[in-house]
Amino acid sequence: MPEENRFVKTVLVNDLNEPMEVAVANDGRVFFTERSGNLSVYNTRTKAHQLVHRFDVPTKQGHGVQGITLDPNFATNHWLYVYYSPQFEKDPFYNLSRFVVKDDNTLDLASEKVLFTVPSLAEPGSHHGGSLAFDKEGNLYLSTGDHTNPFPSNGYAPIDARPDHLGADARATAANTNDLRGKILRVRPQPDGTYTIPEGNLFPKGTAQTRPEIYTMGLRNPYRIALNPKSSVLYWGEIGPDAGKDSTLGPRGYDEFNQAKKAGNFGWPLFIGNSQPYAANDFATNVIGPRFDPNDPINNSPKSNGLQHLPPVNPAMIWYPYGVSKEFPELGQGGRSAMAGEFYTYDKNSASKTKFPEYYDGALFIFDWMRNWVMAVRIDKNDNYVRTEPFMAGNGDFRRPIDQAFGKDGVMYMLEYGSVYGADNDDARLVKIEYNTGNRAPTVKANVVDSVALAIHNSRSYLTSDGQNAPMAHEAVGQAPLRVKFSGRGTDLDDDDRIVSYEWLFDGKTVGAKQPNATYTYTKPGVYKAILRATDQAGLVGADTIMVKVGNAKPEVAITTPDNKSFYWENKPFTYAVNVTDKEDGKIDPKRIKVYSEYSAQPRSIPTGAAQQGHQDLASIGNGSIGKTLMASSDCKACHTIDKPSVGPTFLAVADRYKGQAGSVERLAKKIIEGGGGSWSKDHLMSAHPQIPAQDAQEMVKYIFSLTDARKQKVMPLQGSLTLNEHKPEDARGQYTLVASYTDKGDKVVGPVTSTEVVALRNAKVKTINADSYVGFSRFGNRLGAGNHKSYFLLKGIDMTTIKSLTYDYSSLNKDGDIEVRLDSYAGPVVSRAPYKATGSWQTNNQVTGTLDKAFTGRHDVYVVVMKRDKPNEGIIQLNSIQFNQN
Incomplete structure (x- = not known):
């Protein structure tokens, strides 16, 4: 198996707005869409990025620009296909359109040919699908979602036949043989912009109550599709329903990776996973009927205008719930969003030095948006599933992959949606992943060390847990002359290689010691970069940079006390005094010293360890609690942020609504585990998390509630007593925090510098x-x-x-x-x-x-x-x- 650390990931375009799908031309151009309307291109040869066209699209309820693909003969005909929703007056819809890309990388808008349209719903607008791909015969595939509201069914089968519940019955779309939604469609585009129906689709042309474009039906949200370039067998990721446990209504929710060697029915909304049946459910009377028959599924919904007797159901190739899958444990646990990427074809004649190795020839790359992993699916020569392997596990730094494709150069190009669903994420980006078969440059880490040196230049002194000085500073600040001790370390990733030399570049021209440790004295004010360079046997160089700011000493802020700085006791105040000195400012203006205190029953940090107290930046205060740690490792951050709107409510809004209510911790913990909807939005359902223990879920809720504690900050005098009377007997993790900070007047060279001292007191x-x-x-x-x-x-x-x-x-x-x-x-x-x-x-x-x-x-x-x-x-x-x- 190839070395994981030889894969190199590079960001090509950053700060995208909900990127959707990517397509790579043989000439090195990478086209990609953003749901908000942008169609853009990145040229891998010139490294230029430009807007091709901005579509005027509605973006409510998930509409916008979705899929994109290039014609197999794009090099000569310049045809590009886009699936997008135009502005509408009454009912929304999608166009599958073909455009000509002009020589200046813009669209010839007059060339648009609308192959066909797919109806949508204004309310709700869930499950749009929208992925495009060609097979080797020149057939074009389009995935469409079921456009069904999942809320009335609570994560089970959405089969609500009541006429006043629009969009609540997927039998009207996914299980409707006469509707294009909840399907993967297959057509043969023609030069004049029309299409024909290829042989082998699910329903022959002319069959009553059917659409001949349908290749696979019974799909919920086939968000990304892939085709085996050798066999034209279809694969896709199926984003499934949210139920967290089996019930009388049917099975819990599963996501799926599916395969269609031929046209077929894949069951939704009557079946899920490996053809597990739901029960017939009369939403008007709440009478639960028998389970559906996978050999003879019947669609008797009055909302369907298609056939009642549907084709037999095909099981999923891979299916997995929120918890650990018995059949596929390697997929992990947590939230689910299954998506298929693309097959890799190894070209031994390619001159590309960074192409993926032959090991991955014929592998299908799949990914899960929620779980943030990428894996390679292995199939045999007959397209039978063999196994699933992790890809770049632990070093991929994925930011929620949403599409992926390979270029002719054998390099993977990936769109990453960014951290939070429904947001314009700063870390939404286009990246490339290459395989470095040659020598790799050393990795280098430089630091400022030695407490004596740090005291000389008035920078911060860091202590390890045993009270010894530790090399943690990556910046030095102080007056001239400033003597700084540096240390460094280089690592070469290649077994047959080694680092042969080091050198320091201190002020842009002065080269220091030929070893990783060095000392240098800066004699003049200024902002400098101290650079450590390491060179390996092949001459490749790795480097790291230390910022050195000379001319303004860092203020010294100290909270002095005769009391203990770790604990509080009942009926005993904390006596303190804040002392500040600054070499340049001289006499300190007390008004520039900020002192405040706060109490938190569920603190963002437990005050243990010197790294969490003492002199530090305000931004570093509160670096983790049990609840925060659990939250960080969960998928909650995909739909929620602390204070910015997303698909779910902000944590601060949750705390404002529920904090202080009797039983709210237990009630919200149960909501985290079981999922549900309706409390904040009618358009989004909260995923279940049955794999999270009740105690952990409660810790997560307590952390959310703790976020509003910062609003209780009290301004304190420069000296006095902190009355410790806000805690309650049950506050086992309660914490009082006293913070003192001072920002000096600065100078023209370095500018103002801030120092902070923190004392955090926990229950004794x-x-x-x-x-x-x-x-x-x-x-x-x-x-x-x-x-x-x-x-x-x-x-x-x-x-x-x-x-x-x-x-x-x-x-x-x-x-x-x-x-x-x-x-x-x-x-x-x-x-x-x-x-x-x-x-x-x-x-x-x-x-x-x-x-x-x-x-x-x-x-x-x-x-x-x-x-x-x-x-x-x-x-x-x-x-x-x-x-x-x-x-």
Whole structure:
């Protein structure tokens, strides 16, 4: 298998607005559409990007410019096909049109030939499909969605026959043999702009109550299609319904990757997945009938004008739910949006040095928009499915792929939609992915290091969890003369290659030491780039840059206190004073110092570790909680943002509506798991997430609620006492934060510089489930199971000032032992030991206190180790919490 890290991804065009489909000409031009109306081209030879044409299209309810493809003879006839929705007066529709591309890469609008139109709906406008492709015989395929509202059916079969429920019955479209929607259509374009019907479509021309253009029917939203260039077998990704579990109405929702070796019916809305049947459902009476028969599916909807007896149903090639698939576990879990890309054909005669390797010859590349992965599907010579392999797993940095095609150069060109659905994303882009078969340049990382040097130039000093200085600064700021120590490291990715030399370029002309570590003194004010270059045996160079700003010292901001900087205790205020010094400003204007405090019951960060406190930029405060971490790894961010409109409500809007309501955490957690709709929009259904445990879903809701806590910020004096009385007994993760910042007056060269100091106080009683890490213990929901001999918890960066003892809440079935505390290392000396006795039951708790053997100050990593030296010593103790005491 080819080396994954030899694939190189390059952004060609950035900041697109909902990109849709891409088509690559043999001459290197890459055409692509944006739903908002743009048809653009990128020339891979000239690297020029230009607008071909902007279509005047409606964009409500998902309409706009969708698919694009090039005629097989594009090099000579310059024909380009577009599927788009023109402006409409009454009922929306789509045109499948052919245009001529002129020599200046613009459209000849007078050349438009409308092959046919496809009706749409203004309300709702769901499921548009719109993918275009040619087979080797010159037949043109178009995918169309079912244009059906999924809300009344709650993610099951949308078969609502009631006449006043428009767009709620997919039997009127996808299962209607006399309708073009919910299909993949196949026609043979003619030179005059008309089309003929090729042999082998689902219904012969002239068959009553059918449309001869239909190749496959029974489709929900076949968003992207692909054709095997060798066999003309059709493949597509099918975006499925949202039900999170099986019920009396039928099976849970599945996405599908489908294959049609010949024309056929693929079941929707009567079947899903591997032909799993739904039940007949009378929406007027709520009477649930028998399951549909895949051998004789019947469409008796009054909204259909097609045949009642439909062709037998074909099962999906690949089908998968929200949770882990039993049949296809490699597809993962989470949200679903299945899409087919394109087959790769290896050309051994191609001179391209960056073409994909022969290993991928004949592979179909598929992707899931929600899960953000790309995979290669393997089929045999008869188009039988063999397996699915991950592609660029872990290093693709995909931004929600939405289409993909190969150029004649063997390079993959991909459209990435960007982070959030329904938004004009900054990271929506056209990229290329190449395979580097040759030597690769080294990767280089440079840093500013050494706390003494950092103190000299007044930049920030960073501490690791054990209190030692760490090379974390990527910028140096200070007055002239400024002496800076640099360090660097280079890595060569090629096994048969190595780095042969380093060099530093300090001020645009001065070359420093011929090694990765160097020291340089800047004597004049200015903004400089310190560049570390590494050269390998083949002469390829990698580089990294450090910004050095000379002329303005960074202000020093300090929050001083005789109190502890990690914890709060009941009925004990936090006494503080803010001190600021700045070499250039001299006497500090108190009005320029900003001090504020806030309390959060579910903080964006737990105040453990020096990296989360001390001197830092305001933007770095709050770098993660359990809920935030879970949210970041979920698909929620595809449809929701904190404060910008998208397909779903903003998190701030959710918090404003529900925070403080009794049972809202549990209710919204259930909504996350089960999905649903109607609370915010009639046009979008929230996906179910049955794979998320209830406890995790509640943590996600708590994180959402915490986002409004910033509105509770209080302006504080430069010195005084912070009253710590906002927390509640149940706020196990509650946090008080005190922030002080100062922006100096700056100078003409460097400009203003800001420094910030942060003190974050957590409850002195720490639940062990909230420890930074634990070894030898297992998590069970919201608690930890019993640990073995030498199991431990780690709490990072704890201020031990004023701490004299620790009290443990524990239970132990039948084993006595000791609880030890070690600082800064698991192998460090024991500074406290508390013997404990068995409680006789895991449900019976007791408390024991261990005293520190001396007074400690400053921040330390606290290792709490459980010990029982004689055997048996497994499952010895369950620790529930640790209380830090000042007495």
